[in-house]
Amino acid sequence: MTELTFAGPSGVLILSAYAVLMLLIGWWAGRGQGGGGRTARGYYTAGGGLGMVTLFFTLYATQYSGNSVVGYAPQAYRSGFLWWHSVPFMIAIIAVYLLFAPRLYVLAKQQRFVTPTDFVRHRFGSTRLCLLTAVVMLWGLGNYVLEQLVAMGHGIAGLTGETVPYEVGVLVFVVVMLTYSWMGGMRAVAMTDVMQGIALLVGVAVLLIGALYLAGGGLGSLTTYLTETAPEKVGVPEGSDAVNWLAMIVMIGFGAAVYPHAIQRVYAARTERTLKRSLAWMAWMPLVTTGVVFVVGLAGLQLFPGLDTERSEQLVGMIANEVAGVNLFFYLMMILLFGGVVAAIVSTADSAILSFSSIVSSDIYGRHIAPDAPESRKVLVGKLAGVAAVAVLLLLAWNPPGTLLSIFVLKFELIVQLAPVFILGLYWKRMAAGPTFWGMLSGAVVAGAATLLGFGPFYGVPAGLVGLAVNVAICVIGSLMVGRSAVSDDDGDRTAATRA
Amino acid sequence: MDRRRSADPDPDEQTGSSSPAAPIAPTGVDPAAEREPIRSPWLFAVLFALVLVGTPLWYPTGAIEPLVFGVPFWFAIAVATTVLFSAMCCWICLRRWNLVEPVEQATGAPIGPVPGADDAEDHRTGGHRTGEDVR
Numbered sequence: 328m329t330e331l332t333f334a335g336p337s338g339v340l341i342l343s344a345y346a347v348l349m350l351l352i353g354w355w356a357g358r359g360q361g362g363g364g365r366t367a368r369g370y371y372t373a374g375g376g377l378g379m380v381t382l383f384f385t386l387y388a389t390q391y392s393g394n395s396v397v398g399y400a401p402q403a404y405r406s407g408f409l410w411w412h413s414v415p416f417m418i419a420i421i422a423v424y425l426l427f428a429p430r431l432y433v434l435a436k437q438q439r440f441v442t443p444t445d446f447v448r449h450r451f452g453s454t455r456l457c458l459l460t461a462v463v464m465l466w467g468l469g470n471y472v473l474e475q476l477v478a479m480g481h482g483i484a485g486l487t488g489e490t491v492p493y494e495v496g497v498l499v500f501v502v503v504m505l506t507y508s509w510m511g512g513m514r515a516v517a518m519t520d521v522m523q524g525i526a527l528l529v530g531v532a533v534l535l536i537g538a539l540y541l542a543g544g545g546l547g548s549l550t551t552y553l554t555e556t557a558p559e560k561v562g563v564p565e566g567s568d569a570v571n572w573l574a575m576i577v578m579i580g581f582g583a584a585v586y587p588h589a590i591q592r593v594y595a596a597r598t599e600r601t602l603k604r605s606l607a608w609m610a611w612m613p614l615v616t617t618g619v620v621f622v623v624g625l626a627g628l629q630l631f632p633g634l635d636t637e638r639s640e641q642l643v644g645m646i647a648n649e650v651a652g653v654n655l656f657f658y659l660m661m662i663l664l665f666g667g668v669v670a671a672i673v674s675t676a677d678s679a680i681l682s683f684s685s686i687v688s689s690d691i692y693g694r695h696i697a698p699d700a701p702e703s704r705k706v707l708v709g710k711l712a713g714v715a716a717v718a719v720l721l722l723l724a725w726n727p728p729g730t731l732l733s734i735f736v737l738k739f740e741l742i743v744q745l746a747p748v749f750i751l752g753l754y755w756k757r758m759a760a761g762p763t764f765w766g767m768l769s770g771a772v773v774a775g776a777a778t779l780l781g782f783g784p785f786y787g788v789p790a791g792l793v794g795l796a797v798n799v800a801i802c803v804i805g806s807l808m809v810g811r812s813a814v815s816d817d818d819g820d821r822t823a824a825t826r827a
Numbered sequence: 828m829d830r831r832r833s834a835d836p837d838p839d840e841q842t843g844s845s846s847p848a849a850p851i852a853p854t855g856v857d858p859a860a861e862r863e864p865i866r867s868p869w870l871f872a873v874l875f876a877l878v879l880v881g882t883p884l885w886y887p888t889g890a891i892e893p894l895v896f897g898v899p900f901w902f903a904i905a906v907a908t909t910v911l912f913s914a915m916c917c918w919i920c921l922r923r924w925n926l927v928e929p930v931e932q933a934t935g936a937p938i939g940p941v942p943g944a945d946d947a948e949d950h951r952t953g954g955h956r957t958g959e960d961v962r
Contacts, residue, residue: 375937408902415878415909421916422874425864429924433851436927437941450849547897554891562889563901569884576878598931603920610916614909753849754865 338487338665342496345526345666346503349519349673353507356515366702367441367693370512371685371709372595375436381517382596383605385678388520388527389588390420390609391616393478393672396531399617400646401639403624407553407560410621412572417613419580420589421606427584427750428593432602435594442682443590443749444690450752453760459767460748461690464587467742468683469720471586474738475676476501476717476724481640482668497724500669501717504677509710513595516677523670528615530664534643535619537650537657538626549625557628570787578792581750582743588682590749643668683716684709740778740791744770747795747802755806762805770798851926852941862925870919874912881908 368374377385395417403410431446438449447453447460476497483496507515539545553561564572583589596602627634627642630649634642651661688709693700700708744767751758774794777783783790864870883901895903927938 408899411902411905411909412882415881415905415912418909418912418916419878421920422871422912425916425919425924426871427865429863429926430849430851430865433926433938434849436938437852439940446849545897547894550894550898558889558891561899561902562891563883563886563899565888566884569882573878573882573884576882598937599924599926599928600931603924603928607917607920610913610920614913618909 338490341662341665342483342487342491342499342669345670346499348522349503349670350507352519352522353510353515355511356518357507357511367685367689367706367709368439370706371441371681371688372591373513373517375595376597377513377517377592377595377601378597379601379604381521382592382601383608384524385517385520385595385674386589386592386605386609387612388524388671388674389592389678390417390583390675391524391527391612391671392475392675393482393668394474395617396527396620396668396671397478397482397643398640399620400624400627401636401642403621404627404634404639404642405636407557407625407628409560409564409568409572410624411618412575413617413621414613416576416579417583417617418610419576420583421610423580423584423746423750424589424593424606427753428602428606429599430753431590431749432593432596432599440594441591442685442689443585443587443745444686446590447748447752451748451760451763453764456748456760456764456767457690457694459764460745461686463741463745463767463771464686465683467738467745468587468679468686469716470738470741471679472676472683472717473720473723475672475679476720479669479672479676480724482644482672494725497721500673501676501721504673504680505714505717508677508681508713513591513681516674516681517595519670519677520674523667523674526663526667527671528667530660530667531616531619531623533657533660534623534647534650534664537653537661538623538630538646540653541646541649542626542629546622546625549622549629552629553625556632560628567784567787571784571789572787574784574788574792578739578743578789578795581746581795582739582791585745585749586679586682586742587686588678591682591685680713680717684713687712740774740789740794741771743791743795744774744798747799751799751802757806758802759806759809762802762809765805766798766801769801770794773797856925856927856929860925860929862923864919864923867923870915870923874915877908877912877915881905881912 366374399410399413402413434440434446434449438445440446440449442461443464444457444461448457451457479500480493480497483491483500484493487496507519511518542549550561563569593602596605623646624642627639627646631642631645647661647664651658688705692708692712693705697704748763748767752763771794774791777790777793783793785793881904883905886901890901891899893900898906931937
């Protein structure tokens, strides 16, 4: 790729400016924390004190990763109108939040939860269920961070026309991210998310205007063009694709809502009003983010017809460079988008790493290895574990497996297995620890094995949902068989009924 | 830790479902004023119905026409149901969720921990909340 607008020193300059800004915000946020940054609750959930604006933007920037822009536009390019389901599946996350967040928020304040596993411990009192929950979360978060690192490299290399090589881009921004996360924990992550979220929102909106300007019209003219050139991308999708539409809404709705960093943002809300207003705004964000990216991807079909899968992965960079060439205003706005895409990737990765650190710090080290260690040491161990995990994942990111979407689906296959323990666990008092443990384990094994062995999707239904069905069946049937008064298993688990 | 609200009428009994497995401790909010989305299952039935209607399962494969506002009819239906899906989620957040807000608004602070809540900070601060908690 030559003659790219962002190639050369200007691309490096823009990236450097964003990196410095993130570091400054992180330093400022960490400075304002005082002693709170040395406690697990202060460092990992900002002491449960995030206000509405900060909470909204941290929910937004965390939920909309770099993949939502860099990966979804190529998906729309390849799938056509079918990719609209990326909008309802992001709204479904808010619908699933409504199933459990109201009660979980109150419990989190009353019981001073720090990690999602704190709820599982409070509800079931089972060591092995807590450990399995922590392992599934760590595995899911590992996949999630890996995806962000790969997206970071693709985004930076693509948007600078490979002036900044993939490896250099990843390495520099990982160091920036770890530095500000180390300094300020959740508060720094959330405050950088405000900047990152605004840059992404404005940049994506201008990208849409620019792409439609270059394509010469709106969705109507795109429909006419596609009907003539690629009618299969406009017509009603096949049965299995339609089933997959519905299945992805269910899987991503349940999977993304129970992500550890998503749950920790429920804990971090300052008040119930803060939380519900932030989620009310979040309900509209899919329309102005994944909806807009969807249209940009379709416009790409007209602007750059005939790209293969690998070339189409660079679509956002290619469109952004074309848009930036229109005039000075679009050039400046594409600079904002360029930083916003990188920032969105960084903001999603930092939240996942922080959550990873909190689980190692509180659920593994603080609970099983050194329960008597001072709080500050537990936090330090969590920080070091986060750095170590990123180092390992960086090695994997040098040789990224498959396209971005394949990594995305793999992580949801596993993480969605956490949904029953949180949602059923909150409301169904007969749910027992033993069947919940075996259900989660079976669901993860079925989903993971099917994905690794290349089985599925089954007529559009991803293996993760098949695993979830197995998971729920074992939880429900097992809990009914165990009965209300039983003490569940050999490690001293207690059912909710015996606790009550 | 798991104190049940024995003195209060169980709101779940009003919908015929079992009482919650992870009960919240008394918050001081009048139970009659409490609103929790899960206690109204019809809300989620409507949400699911919107998703189902918007899923292109119901039309012949490959159909494009009639066009509605220049786009295929099935896509126009999907967009309309998606907007309603967003609107309903927003409405539930703002109008059907009210567990502790009156108490928090009255005191100007989030609800506090119950006695015995598991937190290392409590041991150091004698159970009192720190400035960081309410910032």
